[in-house]
Amino acid sequence: MPNIAFKACIQENQAVRDAYSMLSGNLYMESENKKISSIVITSSEPKAGKTSVAISLAVTLAGWGKSTVLVDADMRKEAALASIPREVSNRGLSQYLCNNAGYEEIICCTDVEGFRYIPNGGIALNPIGLICSERFDRLLESLEEEFEYAIFDAPPLDSISDAVLISAKADSAILVAKMGKTDITAIGRSKEKLEKANVNLLGVVINEINKRDYRKYLNSYGYFHSAKVKKGLLERQLPMAAK
Template structure:
């Protein structure tokens, strides 16, 4: 019962986050959303996968892309193979062709018959930065916009590599993940400033691993905010 209750609470939090994203589109069309953090282990992959799943509850076509080519983890959460994926697809992608026709994109079905389309990272490559800043990736996203209601991209940490900055400049909006426990706020603020200087639209912040007020013990929960400084 406790496990079901925890999952229910988590789902409710991400539904609230989804609603906030929907209502934040008064001036901007936020259909391609990338999720970044300052460093590893701050909760960005948990946010990415759960947010994509909750969006898929409401919209017919939602695509989750694991863009962390150096340290992929989303496939482990879904317990699927990472042998083929994004890097394989992009190597042979022809601009203008139907994205859903590529076998690397997996339709994942959940117990409530929700379908989430998932693109794992695929084989390791020696040049992730070149791939994620390439014209072909931009063309792929342009076509994917036509086929999906929402696209969620799980990006590498900003302080470790530059790929997150490249992806942020192509996305409609960037969701920044901050851990209440691990994140250095000054480093996060500097990273957000860097993103905005390169043209990224940092439209929201998600606070992870917040303290559970009732027990005064440290828990793994989620908070969220919009237009806030880190």
């Protein structure tokens, strides 16, 4: 099976890499206290950058030598990555949950060592029913046994409950918000939805913070004075801060 390209997702800007390292480090410290191997990445609304956060977090963890798998858990859309070869794009999460593909068939190799990827498998007719199935539970158990971290890129929380259901089965969840776009009220509603389902919400990642605001938050980062990239990512709340 051909490798799916993810190396191009590795950020060149040192500040952005450090931000993801901060996020990964906080996850690692939290997992020292209790089991956190399956993590759902979701957002209050579409286009907040949750897929980019999920990919970069997974690639960072793999770069630390942690065996990691990223699952595209949005079965309401076509395959998200253009780099998925046509011959494997129709084998993924939805096919496995419908019992049309085996476990080994849906796990794709990537060009990043220690990093695997499971496509969504395309649009499913009954995503909620599939998430609530015993087969989903068995998949989650298998991933947690094989990998140190299983990252689920779930749909947004604005209109459907897929992400809540997946988060309730997983060890934890992270909300992604976009600077200047996501309303604080929407974050509050999403937090309430997750907490009603007894989800272990680790915190909120603020995406696309501009260079000036990031430097103000972390003014000891002197290399920002020469940074070329205008956009970055900041883990605004440390794990457990959202509780």
